[in-house]
Amino acid sequence: MRDRHLKYLFVLPALVLVLVTSFWPLLQSFWLSFREWKLSRARESRPLWEPEFDGWETWPYLLENYQRALEDDLLWNSVQVTTTFMFASVIVSVGLALGLALLLAPGGKFRLTVRTLLILPFAMSPALIGISWRFMFQPDFGLFQAVFGAVVPGLADVDWLGDPTFALIAIIGSDVWHWTPYLTLVFIGGLANVPRDAQEAAMIDGASSWRVFVDVTLPALIPVLAVGIILKSIFSLKMFDQVYMLTNGGPGNATQTLAHYIYFHGFKYYDMGYASAVSYLLVIPMLGLTWLYMKLVFLKR
Amino acid sequence: MGNSIRKQVADLFQFALILCAAVVILVPIYWIASGAFKQQVDVFQLKLLFTPTLANFNEIFRSPYNLHEKLLNSTLVAGTTVIVAIPMATMAAYSFSRFRLRFERTMFLMILSTQFVPAVVIVLPYFLLFRDLGLLDTRLALVLVNLSLILPFAIWMIKGFIDGIPLDTEEAALVDGSSRLQVIWNIVLPMALPGILTAAIFCFILAWNEFLFAVIITNSKAVTMPVGLSLFHAEEGVLWHLISAAGILIMLPMFGLAMIIQKHFVQGMTLGAVR
Numbered sequence: 001m002r003d004r005h006l007k008y009l010f011v012l013p014a015l016v017l018v019l020v021t022s023f024w025p026l027l028q029s030f031w032l033s034f035r036e037w038k039l040s041r042a043r044e045s046r047p048l049w050e051p052e053f054d055g056w057e058t059w060p061y062l063l064e065n066y067q068r069a070l071e072d073d074l075l076w077n078s079v080q081v082t083t084t085f086m087f088a089s090v091i092v093s094v095g096l097a098l099g100l101a102l103l104l105a106p107g108g109k110f111r112l113t114v115r116t117l118l119i120l121p122f123a124m125s126p127a128l129i130g131i132s133w134r135f136m137f138q139p140d141f142g143l144f145q146a147v148f149g150a151v152v153p154g155l156a157d158v159d160w161l162g163d164p165t166f167a168l169i170a171i172i173g174s175d176v177w178h179w180t181p182y183l184t185l186v187f188i189g190g191l192a193n194v195p196r197d198a199q200e201a202a203m204i205d206g207a208s209s210w211r212v213f214v215d216v217t218l219p220a221l222i223p224v225l226a227v228g229i230i231l232k233s234i235f236s237l238k239m240f241d242q243v244y245m246l247t248n249g250g251p252g253n254a255t256q257t258l259a260h261y262i263y264f265h266g267f268k269y270y271d272m273g274y275a276s277a278v279s280y281l282l283v284i285p286m287l288g289l290t291w292l293y294m295k296l297v298f299l300k301r
Numbered sequence: 302m303g304n305s306i307r308k309q310v311a312d313l314f315q316f317a318l319i320l321c322a323a324v325v326i327l328v329p330i331y332w333i334a335s336g337a338f339k340q341q342v343d344v345f346q347l348k349l350l351f352t353p354t355l356a357n358f359n360e361i362f363r364s365p366y367n368l369h370e371k372l373l374n375s376t377l378v379a380g381t382t383v384i385v386a387i388p389m390a391t392m393a394a395y396s397f398s399r400f401r402l403r404f405e406r407t408m409f410l411m412i413l414s415t416q417f418v419p420a421v422v423i424v425l426p427y428f429l430l431f432r433d434l435g436l437l438d439t440r441l442a443l444v445l446v447n448l449s450l451i452l453p454f455a456i457w458m459i460k461g462f463i464d465g466i467p468l469d470t471e472e473a474a475l476v477d478g479s480s481r482l483q484v485i486w487n488i489v490l491p492m493a494l495p496g497i498l499t500a501a502i503f504c505f506i507l508a509w510n511e512f513l514f515a516v517i518i519t520n521s522k523a524v525t526m527p528v529g530l531s532l533f534h535a536e537e538g539v540l541w542h543l544i545s546a547a548g549i550l551i552m553l554p555m556f557g558l559a560m561i562i563q564k565h566f567v568q569g570m571t572l573g574a575v576r
Contacts, residue, residue, distance in 0.1 A: 177325070240421060
């Protein structure tokens, strides 16, 4: 077989699979977003899980889902929760990771051992992290409450998961724990590319280590930092697993992220058309971030 | 002299900070791991010393929890996903690495960008499709959706490894009259094998930890380990000691696998943005 056929034949299975498993559902949910599918009607006719039932109503539904979405205060609440969560988790995890990367970059046996530990949180299932954190934030026997209460007396009586603000902090905390070690490894990789002689030259010129960091190290790190920030933003925007396991959106809707809101409407109320419409609120910023990321990653090639 | 003391203090300070970070990473893992060996009464106390027991591991495999079924589901789903995805990914990666293709960039970006599509968006149509096909709560359905999750990573990682294999041997063999398929089978695959295994392990971890698809598409027969975590309830409340025991079974194998592929773990997730 000639290469010019073979090379396309080789790409074909993967391409078809991606088109079928990712692009088809994307288009399909766009189509769904203009229709209505309600559990209420499903009950009247046949059980929901029975294949014959067609709960769809199209005309004259067109933009109703979108209109409803824009008028729903709870949706705007989840947009706000997602945004707060995203900014907080990105800033804290990237900041901590940068500091930790600088501390661990020099090498040596002790530092290399700690570096190995950094893999662990990221290999852990986010759902397990979520439920573990719920365990540790329990009011009477939770580890975190005991520890934080011992360090800061004011925190001793806080019901972490029962308070809107503290519940959000708990989720941010679990996510920072999950991501910071990973981002640290990414940044350590970036630090290896910082020109050593430029750093040393600045040191010899008598610059303080702070000035060396700001003038030499940081500029060289910016591409890697950007990759880390965008990647973390993308995954923060999709945040679901820990919310589901740790607070399930509560108390009330205080920690309900967009992904959780969509899940709730799609699979608790079985309001599929509406959930699809809302999901496009999530797709749009994601497209922007993905485009940025791809540009960054492929610009240098 | 003053300078060297200052340096020693700074070193000590750094050492302390790093130690703190290590403790913060390890304590939650330790707490879950130790919970698995506690009796239920000990879970509700913050004692550091307790009489360890293996009874929890016995109980999670019995009715009504039957965790071995979930363990089997997780293993089969993640395993099948990887076995289907890796050959496909290797073929595509080879083509992207060695040939000029029409629309190469577009195809490549299209495949890679799918890893950023929010799972909650594509699961809606999947749910309805699987419902129509009668595939809800089956392992097959989970394998299908997991493929969409891991294929971009697999292609990217394997392409990176094939890029690193020098062209000369391949070209020499082609000149000697070997066919392209022979070259791939006899030369490229053996050289790329460590990389392909690395990608397979990475993808296995992703599929094993996947939660959103599983929680929506399964409800009893095909439930995976992470979803199974929410099963441990009783009248007296949440059974944390059993959750911890199940948690160990979820995390320990993945820790082992992640250690094997240490260095590449970072590259896989960033699509090689960081080398």
